[in-house]
Amino acid sequence: MIISQITLYHLRMRLQSPFETSFGTTHDRECIILEAQSGEFLGYGECVADADPGYSYETAATAWHILQEFLIPQIINTDLRSAEDLQSRIANVKGHPMAKAGLEMIYWDLLGKIEGRSLKELIGGQGSNVKVGVSVGIQEDPKTLVGTVSTYMEQGYDRVKIKIKPGRDVSEVNAVRSAYPNLTLQVDANSAYDLESARNLIPLDEMDLLMIEQPLAEDDLWDHCQLQRDFTTPICLDESILSARHARQALEMEACRVVNIKAGRVGGLSQAIAIHDLCLAQGVPVWCGGMLETGIGRAANLALASLPGFVYPGDISATDRYYSEDITEQRFVLNPGSTITIPEGPGLGVSINYRALDRAKVKEAINN
Numbered sequence: 138m139i140i141s142q143i144t145l146y147h148l149r150m151r152l153q154s155p156f157e158t159s160f161g162t163t164h165d166r167e168c169i170i171l172e173a174q175s176g177e178f179l180g181y182g183e184c185v186a187d188a189d190p191g192y193s194y195e196t197a198a199t200a201w202h203i204l205q206e207f208l209i210p211q212i213i214n215t216d217l218r219s220a221e222d223l224q225s226r227i228a229n230v231k232g233h234p235m236a237k238a239g240l241e242m243i244y245w246d247l248l249g250k251i252e253g254r255s256l257k258e259l260i261g262g263q264g265s266n267v268k269v270g271v272s273v274g275i276q277e278d279p280k281t282l283v284g285t286v287s288t289y290m291e292q293g294y295d296r297v298k299i300k301i302k303p304g305r306d307v308s309e310v311n312a313v314r315s316a317y318p319n320l321t322l323q324v325d326a327n328s329a330y331d332l333e334s335a336r337n338l339i340p341l342d343e344m345d346l347l348m349i350e351q352p353l354a355e356d357d358l359w360d361h362c363q364l365q366r367d368f369t370t371p372i373c374l375d376e377s378i379l380s381a382r383h384a385r386q387a388l389e390m391e392a393c394r395v396v397n398i399k400a401g402r403v404g405g406l407s408q409a410i411a412i413h414d415l416c417l418a419q420g421v422p423v424w425c426g427g428m429l430e431t432g433i434g435r436a437a438n439l440a441l442a443s444l445p446g447f448v449y450p451g452d453i454s455a456t457d458r459y460y461s462e463d464i465t466e467q468r469f470v471l472n473p474g475s476t477i478t479i480p481e482g483p484g485l486g487v488s489i490n491y492r493a494l495d496r497a498k499v500k501e502a503i504n505n
Contacts, residue, residue: 138175138217138247142505143209146170147197148431148497149188152459156429157274158300158327161189166429167197169204169236170464170494173243180247180484183437184239185401185428192327192376192428193235193402200236201502208233208240209504220244220407234379234404241405242437242485249484255440256486257479260410262443266476270296270450271458272325272427275305279312286313286320295475296321296347296450302329307340314344321450325350328376332360341370347449348373348395358383361392371395375426379403381411388419395449397426400441401434409441417446427452432465436485439469443479453477464494 149167156163169184186195211226271294276282301324335352348371353360355376365372371394400409416423425442442451456468465487480486
């Protein structure tokens with residue numbers, strides 16, 4: 138495959154409602170969309186780096202720079218033989234996994250279109266639907282939180298994740314659990330605690346949670362290992378797992394019992410699949426996290442989550458959960474049973490609504 142041109146679009150899209158986590162509140166989500174041409178085919182990718190370096194050091198601005206100056210020149214107008222070949226060509230660039238993941242996604246979309254196969258088929262996914270849940274940001278107070286959870290349950294979501302931070306944790310989770318004793322419930326701290334303060338979360342062990350996600354620092358494995366010993370509830374790692382190597386180390390030291398896989402966080406779908414395969418071989422459950430993606434990234438997540446090791450519902454959610462207007466012609470809807478249908482068309486299985494893209498566009502640049 139030879140890619141002759143890549144166009145970058147920096148987008149800013151208004152969320153349906155503000156989304157608050159331990160590291161801040163997001164009103165408008167930014168990202169970079171990549172459009173690549175190979176012969177008669179156009180392929181798309183999404184770099185999930187946001188405006189601010191809260192979740193990651195990467196931002197839309199830094200990813201734009203890294204893509205234009207370092208990553209795209211390594212692969213454009215060359216014969217790409219595989220995703221692994223693409224990764225080897227950009228391996229000299231240290232870090233920047235979100236930029237790399239966006240670039241690799243265009244390869245998969247083009248490959249599927251050239252071969253007439255869906256991304257799910259290309260990676261060996263299974264089934265036609267993926268079990269999903271919804272992620273609820275920090276709310277004004279426990280009463281509001283319970284009301285918000287109730288709204289999503291009425292929409293058909295049967296797994297809920299609650300964002301927490303110090304001072305906004307045990308009492309709020311207890312309020313939801315008391316209101317909904319049978320709800321599949323988990324929490325996500327986004328690295329808001331240290332080892333000492335995280336022990337204040339031990340009462341969560343009595344609330345029948347699916348998991349406690351990333352309580353400690355984003356670069357930590359060892360303290361998570363110490364903390365997991367204090368909890369019967371499984372600890373899930375997200376930000377701490379940047380590669381298959383990190384995943385192996387975390388499992389070897391028993392720093393977690395569940396892994397959240399985000400292709401953007403680990404540098405691409407091929408890297409995400411490697412982590413999935415490692416965890417599957419060791420009997421460790423994984424699930425697919427979300428980064429407020431457009432329909433492009435959402436389609437890729439659904440295909441990824443169709444792999445057999447993804448046993449827990451993903452943070453993929455329906456389009457309407459986040460955007461009144463998306464940039465894809467396809468809108469993903471919640472099916473009965475809290476599932477979303479995996480696209481079956483070639484590649485990612487989505488097409489672009491260019492009018493919507495133009496409305497969200499901050500800038501664009503052509504690289505050839």
